[in-house]
Structures are given as C-alpha cells and as structure tokens.
Amino acid sequence: MADAEQLLHLKLAFFAGKAGGGSITPHVQNFLLENCTNTNVDGRQSSTYATTIFKRIISEVELSSDVVIDGLYEEFAQHDDVSSRLISVVARLSCSSNMLEGDTGCSLWPSSLFLSEFILSYPKIFSTKCCFELGSGVGLVGICLNYVGASKVILTDGDTSTLNNMKENMELNNLCIEQEDSKVLKESKNKVECKYLSWEEVAESDLSGYQPDIILGADIIYDPVCVPHLVRVLSMLLKRDGRGGETNGKSGDEFETESPVAYIATVVRNIETFNCFTKAAADAKLSAANITSSAAPSNFLPYMLSYDRSSVQLLKITTLSYN
Incomplete structure (x- = not known):
C-alpha cells in the first residue's frame, strides 16, 4: 500500500x-x-x-x-x-517573474524575506517606531512593519518603475500611501509612505524632516559604485539630531540600543563589494556588527523551497559614538 x-x-x-x-x-x-x-x-x-x-x-x-x-x-x-x-500575515504583491531581465527592484529577494521574518519575530523592536527603508523594492518589509505596529513607515526607492510597482502593492494591501500632510494619512492606522530617493542626489536637508528611529535595507549592498552613496545616506539618517534616551528593546535585551539604528539583510555575492562596504562604513565612523546568529528569526516561510535563509547575513549598523 x-x-x-x-x-x-x-x-x-x-x-x-x-x-x-x-x-x-x-x-x-x-x-x-x-x-x-x-x-x-x-x-x-x-x-x-x-x-x-x-x-x-x-x-x-x-x-x-x-x-x-x-x-x-x-x-x-x-x-x-x-x-x-x-503569526499569520497575508501580503498581496506584484512581482517580476524573471530576476535576470532587469526589474530587479520588482523581484522578491531572499534578504527581503529574511528581513521580513526578522521584523515579525521581534515586533517589539519596531512597534511604535518610525521606520525608514532604503531600496524597498516590492514593499514586503513595509507591510510587515505596518503589521507589527510601527508608528510610521517610509518606503523609498531610486527607480521610478520599482516605486510605481511598490505603490500599487500598497494599494493591493489597503495601506495608505497619501502625502505626509494628508488628512487621510494622519487619521489612518496604516501609516505608509512611498518616496523617490536617489542615494547619489539626496541632500541632508531632504532627510532632516524624517529622523527615523530605525533604518532598514535588504540586498542593498551589491554595487561597489553605489557603496559610498549608501554609506553617506546611512550616516545622515543615523544622526541623532537631539534625540536621546530611547531604546529598542527591554533592559538587558540583545537589541537594546539608543536609537537610531539600522538593520541591513544581505547576501554576500561578492566579498570584495562587501569588504568595500565595511571599510566605507568604518571610515564614516559607523559600526557594522553581524548579528545573524544572535538574531535568527523564526521560520515563517517553510514552504518556500527557493528561499535559502542560510545565505543571508543580518547587519546592525550604528554610529560609533553611540555604541
């Protein structure tokens, strides 16, 4: 039988x-x-x-x-x-079916899945916090941030087609994508904004109005040409600007740290590019600690055979002045 x-x-x-x-x-x-x-x-x-x-x-x-x-x-x-x-979260996403023919920002990458699992596994880190994501792609991380109760979610990307797809995905999930001064946004529990952000062109004054508690990124360390611009943007977003005394987690918690802090999930496809990032971060007085082992998220996606979570590393980025 x-x-x-x-x-x-x-x-x-x-x-x-x-x-x-x-x-x-x-x-x-x-x-x-x-x-x-x-x-x-x-x-x-x-x-x-x-x-x-x-x-x-x-x-x-x-x-x-x-x-x-x-x-x-x-x-x-x-x-x-x-x-x-x-936990059970259903996210409706429009994604590119072929990651090798452009539209990389419209594809769902392993690092994005890993970062989403991390958010769902440690909701208290992100709850009531203003979260700012770099290179948001299809927007899955933003949906998870909204689910765990982030006070505000700003999703950004420097590719217009990716940004348009991201906005459509927010609409598919009934998340508010109105402008910051919109009455609808202020009254809605879904506080998600989708913004165009060019790492090469953005000025510090463009970011001064946000002052996020947490910065996030998934698979954004992939091009050595972009690394200096990425580190510059991270440095600007991690500036305290008078904020202090806030923590992400309970006392004695492995995640306890004064905000702001950045969490970046990445697959190291080219060790030279990764080393370029760590050196640029150190030169900018940023600490990039690998917390993959201590912060291993729960496995929320056991049915996705194409998702190799073992290939993803999770970095915690802070300014050296506030470690």
Whole structure:
C-alpha cells in the first residue's frame, strides 16, 4: 500500500492532469483546496497530512512560477504548528517573474524575506517606531512593519518603475500611501509612505524632516559604485539630531540600543563589494556588527523551497559614538 507521500504525489499528478492540463493552475489549486485537505489515507482528519499537502502544492507552484492562490497560504498557516502558533500575515504583491531581465527592484529577494521574518519575530523592536527603508523594492518589509505596529513607515526607492510597482502593492494591501500632510494619512492606522530617493542626489536637508528611529535595507549592498552613496545616506539618517534616551528593546535585551539604528539583510555575492562596504562604513565612523546568529528569526516561510535563509547575513549598523 502506498504511503502518504506517494499518495500525495499521485493526487497532485491526477488533479493537475484532470483540471489543469498538466500544471497546478489556480483552478487546480482551488480544486485541491476543496477536495484534498480534510482526510488522510485512512479517512481520518490529520493536521499533519494537510500541512504536507499544502507545503507540497505551494512548493510545486512556486517552482513552476505560477500564481499561488491566497487560500493555500492561509490554510497552510492555519495547519502548520509553527506558523499558526506565532503569526499569520497575508501580503498581496506584484512581482517580476524573471530576476535576470532587469526589474530587479520588482523581484522578491531572499534578504527581503529574511528581513521580513526578522521584523515579525521581534515586533517589539519596531512597534511604535518610525521606520525608514532604503531600496524597498516590492514593499514586503513595509507591510510587515505596518503589521507589527510601527508608528510610521517610509518606503523609498531610486527607480521610478520599482516605486510605481511598490505603490500599487500598497494599494493591493489597503495601506495608505497619501502625502505626509494628508488628512487621510494622519487619521489612518496604516501609516505608509512611498518616496523617490536617489542615494547619489539626496541632500541632508531632504532627510532632516524624517529622523527615523530605525533604518532598514535588504540586498542593498551589491554595487561597489553605489557603496559610498549608501554609506553617506546611512550616516545622515543615523544622526541623532537631539534625540536621546530611547531604546529598542527591554533592559538587558540583545537589541537594546539608543536609537537610531539600522538593520541591513544581505547576501554576500561578492566579498570584495562587501569588504568595500565595511571599510566605507568604518571610515564614516559607523559600526557594522553581524548579528545573524544572535538574531535568527523564526521560520515563517517553510514552504518556500527557493528561499535559502542560510545565505543571508543580518547587519546592525550604528554610529560609533553611540555604541
């Protein structure tokens, strides 16, 4: 008799062929959701069996670059022991399907997923804080910041097509993207702004009105030409400007630090570029501490086989004067 794993493969193959012409289309996914999630091979309800089914379906669909329906993500979160015990966030995002043909800012990168997991794992760090993200891409980090109760979220990018896509994603998730002086923004619990920001051109006066408590970035250390401009922007945003006495975390907490502070998640694809960043940061009197091990986030995305969290490093950036 076939075991549960073999039966699952058989079901996927059968339903894909019957309803989707060989692929797990949204139509097939709905069919599977309705017919294959309530019983195991013995006819009894099994949360573990349902979790296995959801994980396999989602992984197969993601690997084929098809669209995963929201219902599958929601059902997986409800059945998975880890996800259901911690948190469940559904984010609707428009992303580029091919990261190699431009539109890199419209793709969902591993560092962005890692940083999002970090935010959801340590919500008290970001709750009631003004958060400013550099190179926000599709906006997933901003959605997570809004979810954990950041007092304000400013998402920025220097590419206009990426910025437009980001704004559309905020609209898909019913997040406010009005101007800062808008009455709607002031009265809304969703305080997310999308701003154009060129690292090369921005002046300190352009940023003086924000004074964020926390600066974030995912996969923004990739081009040695951009590194000096990135470090300059980080230095300007990390200036205290009279702020003091605030902490991010409880007393004795590993995250305890006077604000502002920056958290950057990055994949080291080129060690020379990474070393260029650490040297430029040191020259600018910035401390870049690797906190990947001590700040390992919970695994909220166990069904995403394409997400290799082990390749991501998390850096905590502060000014040397305030360590």
